[in-house]
Amino acid sequence: xxxxxETTTLAAEAAVAATPDKGESLLARxxxxxxxxxLAVAGLVTLLAMVLLALLAPFIAPQNPYDxxxxxxxxxTLAPGAKSLAGYTFWxxxxxxxxxxxxxxxxxLRISLGVGAVSTVIACALGASIGVVAAYAGGxxxxxxxxxxxxxLSFPAILVALVLLAVFGRGVDKVVIALVIVQWAYYxxxxxxxxxxxxxxxYIEAARCLALPKNRVVFRHxxxxxxxxxxxxxxxQVAHSIALExxxxxxxxxxxxxxPSLGMLIAKGYDYLLSGKYWISTFPxxxxxxxxxxxxxxxxxxxxxxxxxxxx
Amino acid sequence: MLVYIIRRLGQxxxxxAVMATLVFVAVYAVGNPVDILASPQADQQExxxxxxxxxxxxxxxxxxxxxxWNALHGDxxxxxxxxxxxxxxxxxxxxxxxxxxxxxxxxAVGVGIPLGLYAGLKPNSLGGHSVMAGSILxxxxxxxxxxxxxxxxxxxxxxxxxxxxxxQTVEILGLPVSFLxxxxxxxxxxxxxxxxxxxxxxxxxxxxxxxxxxxxQDYVRFARAKGLSQARVIGVHVLKNILIPVVTVLGLELGxxxxxxxxxxxxxxxxxxxxxxxxxxxxxxxxVIVAYLxxxxxxxxxxxxxxxxxxxxxxxxxxxxEA
Numbered sequence: 001x002x003x004x005x006e007t008t009t010l011a012a013e014a015a016v017a018a019t020p021d022k023g024e025s026l027l028a029r030x031x032x033x034x035x036x037x038x039l040a041v042a043g044l045v046t047l048l049a050m051v052l053l054a055l056l057a058p059f060i061a062p063q064n065p066y067d068x069x070x071x072x073x074x075x076x077t078l079a080p081g082a083k084s085l086a087g088y089t090f091w092x093x094x095x096x097x098x099x100x101x102x103x104x105x106x107x108x109l110r111i112s113l114g115v116g117a118v119s120t121v122i123a124c125a126l127g128a129s130i131g132v133v134a135a136y137a138g139g140x141x142x143x144x145x146x147x148x149x150x151x152x153l154s155f156p157a158i159l160v161a162l163v164l165l166a167v168f169g170r171g172v173d174k175v176v177i178a179l180v181i182v183q184w185a186y187y188x189x190x191x192x193x194x195x196x197x198x199x200x201x202x203y204i205e206a207a208r209c210l211a212l213p214k215n216r217v218v219f220r221h222x223x224x225x226x227x228x229x230x231x232x233x234x235x236x237q238v239a240h241s242i243a244l245e246x247x248x249x250x251x252x253x254x255x256x257x258x259x260p261s262l263g264m265l266i267a268k269g270y271d272y273l274l275s276g277k278y279w280i281s282t283f284p285x286x287x288x289x290x291x292x293x294x295x296x297x298x299x300x301x302x303x304x305x306x307x308x309x310x311x312x
Numbered sequence: 313m314l315v316y317i318i319r320r321l322g323q324x325x326x327x328x329a330v331m332a333t334l335v336f337v338a339v340y341a342v343g344n345p346v347d348i349l350a351s352p353q354a355d356q357q358e359x360x361x362x363x364x365x366x367x368x369x370x371x372x373x374x375x376x377x378x379x380x381w382n383a384l385h386g387d388x389x390x391x392x393x394x395x396x397x398x399x400x401x402x403x404x405x406x407x408x409x410x411x412x413x414x415x416x417x418x419x420a421v422g423v424g425i426p427l428g429l430y431a432g433l434k435p436n437s438l439g440g441h442s443v444m445a446g447s448i449l450x451x452x453x454x455x456x457x458x459x460x461x462x463x464x465x466x467x468x469x470x471x472x473x474x475x476x477x478x479x480q481t482v483e484i485l486g487l488p489v490s491f492l493x494x495x496x497x498x499x500x501x502x503x504x505x506x507x508x509x510x511x512x513x514x515x516x517x518x519x520x521x522x523x524x525x526x527x528x529q530d531y532v533r534f535a536r537a538k539g540l541s542q543a544r545v546i547g548v549h550v551l552k553n554i555l556i557p558v559v560t561v562l563g564l565e566l567g568x569x570x571x572x573x574x575x576x577x578x579x580x581x582x583x584x585x586x587x588x589x590x591x592x593x594x595x596x597x598x599x600v601i602v603a604y605l606x607x608x609x610x611x612x613x614x615x616x617x618x619x620x621x622x623x624x625x626x627x628x629x630x631x632x633x634e635a
Binding site: 151154155156158159162163166239243246247250251252253263266270273274276278281282285288289292293296 | 327335448451452453454455456457460461463464467468475567568571572574575578579589590593594601605608609612616
């Protein structure tokens with residue numbers, strides 16, 4: 001039931017978004033609408049700043065936290081603001097090996113954001129392709145794909161990912177694979193919903209009358225017109241996959257110790273939390289939450305902008 | 313209706329069979345548990361003896377055949393670590409997790425509905441906005457970090473509540489429960505709150521949306537026109553109509569509580585079946601992992617089946633479209 005409602009909504013979104021506007025371009029209108037919300041702009045700015053910090057981490061971090069020659073065990077578990085033996089200040093404190101938490105967070109951000117972005121892109125491409133093909137083919141292919149999607153979505157993502165990683169073992173690549181397997185179904189379902197309506201439209205009929213090859217009709221004509229709802233889902237899913245990866249790393253089945261994400265930093269700090277050394281777990285957590293909230297703010301606004309029912 | 317039920321039962325059985333195969337193939341492809349269980353000083357003969365005792369020397373399909381046969385008899389293998397039947401091991405931990413999930417559910421509903429109702433009745437007040445902002449935080453903060461911050465605040469800084477464990481338990485009908493002792497309640501409160509926060513945010517949003525919609529209905533205006541008190545209008549006429557979507561969603565979310573209990577139990581070192589799963593994964597204790605997965609698959613399939621059947625009973629359109 002809700003599936004039908006969702007299908008119609010998504011389809012309506014896609015339909016209006018695909019209609020060319022008179023005068024100014026559609027994209028310019030959407031961009032302008034996006035910037036009307038100060039919260040969304042704040043989210044976007046925060047997000048861009050964090051991406052920039054993550055990319056530039058090797059240049060701006062006070063130390064390379066994984067170069068053991070730069071660490072001094074005597075600097076271990078220092079409180080925020082303490083001075084190191086070498087003379088510079090640890091603004092966010094250090095962990096048990098004398099690692100500067102600020103540097104650790106900047107490097108951890110690279111892994112967390114990277115894993116989130118890469119897994120989303122792959123899952124989105126894979127799920128969208130499967131969804132659009134299922135909708136275009138219809139019949140048994142469609143039924144089979146949707147049964148698999150329903151089956152997978154009836155189990156919580158965290159459990160499925162946990163099991164997959166218990167099998168694969170630790171590793172950044174393995175986490176990405178697990179996240180892709182967990183998430184492709186959301187995209188497949190979203191795209192199928194809008195593609196089911198889009199494929200009955202005149203331009204698809206026209207493309208078929210031109211005897212264009214099937215894959216051209218599906219991927220060049222059908223898929224681009226199903227994109228708006230997909231963009232919204234993908235934005236929200238980036239936040240989900242970052243949270244999921246950090247949870248898995250916290251549980252000890254995610255990224256390896258040699259490539260610590262924010263979740264791993266938090267897990268390592270947990271042992272010290274009970275003795276009052278709060279900074280090792282707290283600050284990576286704040287960075288993680290900031291990233292997730294920023295992405296969600298952007299995603300919320302995108303949904304409003306791309307949803308024609310809410311536009312004036 | 314009968315045809316629909318039979319069809320759905322068949323589908324559920326198929327799902328369980330498929331998942332059983334996937335689980336077996338997946339989990340039995342992990343590294344060799346003998347390396348982990350045998351002591352580093354063990355010689356070749358001891359290792360062979362352990363392999364034979366655990367049935368790991370047979371071909372994979374024989375192990376699988378044995379697995380299916382035993383599973384149908386309720387035997388999912390013995391734990392390598394505890395040397396106890398895996399199912400029994402999990403059943404022993406099940407009451408703790410169940411108690412945790414139920415307490416979380418009570419907190420989520422008991423706090424979420426009043427807050428959501430308030431936010432829905434006064435959407436533009438400062439309080440209403442704060443409740444909504446809080447619910448956004450509930451959605452955004454990763455579950456495990458919420459737990460850590462609860463420990464930091466209530467156990468480390470304030471020192472009010474214990475940081476982990478289950479505390480004192482008393483037996484009721486042979487099951488140990490902790491909500492009847494002060495010590496047990498203290499241990500239960502933080503993990504339950506942690507598990508409840510996400511659901512609470514969900515309940516708040518559902519209740520608020522429902523309240524705003526229902527308040528505009530004619531029957532509410534009529535109830536007012538009859539001269540009923542505000543408390544009665546909200547407590548009976550509004551609340552009853554809001555509860556329908558809330559109950560539906562919570563039924564569906566019950567399964568995910570079991571999943572998220574894995575995270576909460578790890579944070580609070582709470583001796584439930586989720587903690588057992590994480591411990592078993594790190595020790596490669598495969599029978600326990602398999603048994604846990606099979607039991608959760610069955611629990612999920614049963615929950616989905618019950619929800620679908622209730623829907624079909626209420627709404628005949630579902631039956632027609634599925635047939």
